[in-house]
Amino acid sequence: MFESLQERLGNTFSKFSGQKTLDENNIKEGLREVRLALLEADVNFKVVKQFVDQVKERALGDEVMKGLDPGQQIIKIVNEELIELLGGEQQGLDIKAKPLKLMMVGLQGSGKTTSSGKLAMFLRKQHGKKPYLVPADVYRPAAIDQLNTLARQLDVPVYPSTTDMNPVDICKDALVKAEELGCDLILFDTAGRLHIDEELMGELVNIKKECQPQEILFVADAMTGQDAVTVAESFNQKLEISGVILTKMDGDARGGAALSIKTVTGKSVKFVGVGEKLSELELFHPDRIASRILGMGDMMTLIEKAQGEIDEEEAKVMAEKMAKAEFDFEDFLGHMRKLKKLGSMEGLLKMIPGMGNIMKQMGDNVMPEDEMKRTEAIISSMTLKERRQPKLINASRKERIAKGSGVKVADVNSLIKNFKQMSKVMQSMMGGGKKKKGKFGLPNLPGLGGGKMPDMDALGGMGGMPGMPGMPGMPGMDMEEGGKRSLSKKTLKARNKKKLNKKSKKKKKKKK
Structure with missing residues (x-):
């Protein structure tokens, strides 16, 4: 819901970003697009007229704030008027009455x-x-x-x-x-x-x-x-x-x-x-x-969803296991299932600010739900001993796991590889358990509200999202510890060769 309205309004606001000031002409043109967007969203025409008039009055008034460009200013006004249009403050039930x-x-x-x-x-x-x-x-x-x-x-x-x-x-x-x-x-x-x-x-x-x-x-x-x-x-x-x-x-x-x-x-x-x-x-x-x-986005709803499904004590135990590199496939599967309880992956991602636009740009390259199902199938095909001791998984076991989950051996290899990379990165981020923990017993991770909610990877990983930096545990990403992109053996060999050549040249110069 609201996707078409969101897209239309986004296009409208982007036109204001090139303007130096808000004046009657650009406001009139922009609000015409806002009016059309609301009417297309099936909003009552009287409500639309009242809404647009209020936005126009405020935009042309004396409340233009210093430090905000026209695009930011119009978004601020529209946001405040939308909140009022939707009812202002949240209205709950009178739960004190008995019965x-x-x-x-x-x-x-x-x-x-x-x-x-x-x-x-x-x-x-x-x-x-x-x-x-x-x-x-x-x-x-x-x-x-x-x-x-x-x-x-x-x-x-x-x-x-x-x-x-x-x-x-x-x-x-x-x-x-x-x-x-x-x-x-x-x-x-x-x-x-x-x-x-x-x-x-x-x-x-x-x-x-x-x-x-x-x-x-x-x-x-x-x-x-x-x-x-x-x-x-x-x-x-x-x-x-x-x-x-x-x-x-x-x-x-x-x-x-x-x-x-x-x-x-x-x-x-x-x-x-x-x-x-x-x-x-x-x-x-x-x-x-x-x-x-x-x-x-809507981070508060996402945090509340997480609080409702994730036990704080259990999260602390998981954080400690990650810090000690003891996080195994059994833990991974359990947290992935908890993540699924929060709702569809697409819906959750859209609650993260900016993720909606990223997902649009990626188009068909990302199918988190399908990838999660495949990951769950692979882990479910492992024995309990294999989940708890991933080092036991050799070539013959990989073949059995692949057959049991209906995937290729390469997919099993990819999952194991990414799991190891994720474990290294999570251990690095946990700081060996010394970093200050957030509300869920997890570290204050950057970009996620200072520990107010668990990192998505800590809840089970988000598969099928290639090419997104800073989010470990995803197929298609070769990450070294600390989140740096790793290099192929061929590239490393070539770089080492160059370094050796440079050293030998320097030695020759010194001898001369």
């Missing part, structure tokens, strides 16, 4: 049921809540079955709804059952329709009246664009929603709903679904989304 009652509303197929399960998992993990799921959509038997399945996956209680029951009675009785079970989080998964009708709204109004939920969350499919905003406005008028959950934010939608919904409804987006797994629900941070749109 916390959340009512999920929206059209059929928007993702209410899945979002109920995701919220249950999120609030249990982050705030220690005890969830109780309530299937109140009796018109679609599959919805009841789906919520029961999610409850089993999460190992949480669920109300025993049936299709012949009244939704309002289900929700009222669920409050009593939740109290009996000691649950302090109740999620009402209400019915949806393919369109808005009076019967549906009347039922939702009655549930709200009888159960008095603290939060009424409108769940919208981000892929529907402006339709999601229009429907949200209708639900808000009838129910007075407290916030929005946007699903399928990992899709290829243009992002118009996320950029329009706050201005049109006055309600903030509180959560976003970024995948199909129950763990793939994130708080919506306007400043971070604005940063992604402008191609500046």
Whole structure:
């Protein structure tokens, strides 16, 4: 999401970099491109007009800062206005209420049921809540079955709804059952329709009246664009929603709903679904989304993802093993699997500032997901003894490993070679365990926020990315200790020959 908008805005800002000052002409021309980019992203036209007018007013005002060129200045203004457009500060839930009652509303197929399960998992993990799921959509038997399945996956209680029951009675009785079970989080998964009708709204109004939920969350499919905003406005008028959950934010939608919904409804987006797994629900941070749109990455989200999956004590042990050169293929495989839990490699890389542009330039030369799968297959084909003692892997073992993983012996050789190089570089960076450690027990590596997050290689390596300096452990890169590029034997021989010739010439001169 936002990729086309990011590209258009990037091209627009690059035009300002050649300008000496901001004036009415270049601002007008630049904002015309911004307007077109936002309209193409399916942002509400009234919202676009208001946004562009505010940027223009600020750009022509007296707030131009010294030390910033026109390109930097316009990016600064657009970034701040984008944050406001997306809702300003991050808006969470009122988790102090006991019990916390959340009512999920929206059209059929928007993702209410899945979002109920995701919220249950999120609030249990982050705030220690005890969830109780309530299937109140009796018109679609599959919805009841789906919520029961999610409850089993999460190992949480669920109300025993049936299709012949009244939704309002289900929700009222669920409050009593939740109290009996000691649950302090109740999620009402209400019915949806393919369109808005009076019967549906009347039922939702009655549930709200009888159960008095603290939060009424409108769940919208981000892929529907402006339709999601229009429907949200209708639900808000009838129910007075407290916030929005946007699903399928990992899709290829243009992002118009996320950029329009706050201005049109006055309600903030509180959560976003970024995948199909129950763990793939994130708080919506306007400043971070604005940063992604402008191609500046999102390191904070990446750090939080790492904190959620990586145990600090385990990371310290790994750091010590790396410093002592005891890091083996078993550790490598474990950390690579942890890295996969953080999300797709492409998505993670895009959160690192500047990586989005690098990945575009590399095009088809980089396929991190495929490379990681191949690396995992090779290591999985090794015996436990071979993983823990890579020195045991001789020619015959390499042939067996290659056959077992469906690759060539050359691929096995390449992995072993790069693993050794990575181990040397990591040992060098660890300083033999003497360097000051960051939050994860890893060193304060340059370019990654001073130890605020683990180095990607320490989590399992990023294969398949040839030609990228400073990132060891990648096929296609011959690295010496300390990160210097190594030379072929032929080149070294030629250089040594030149040195010897120079020495012999000097000796002859001295003799004369």
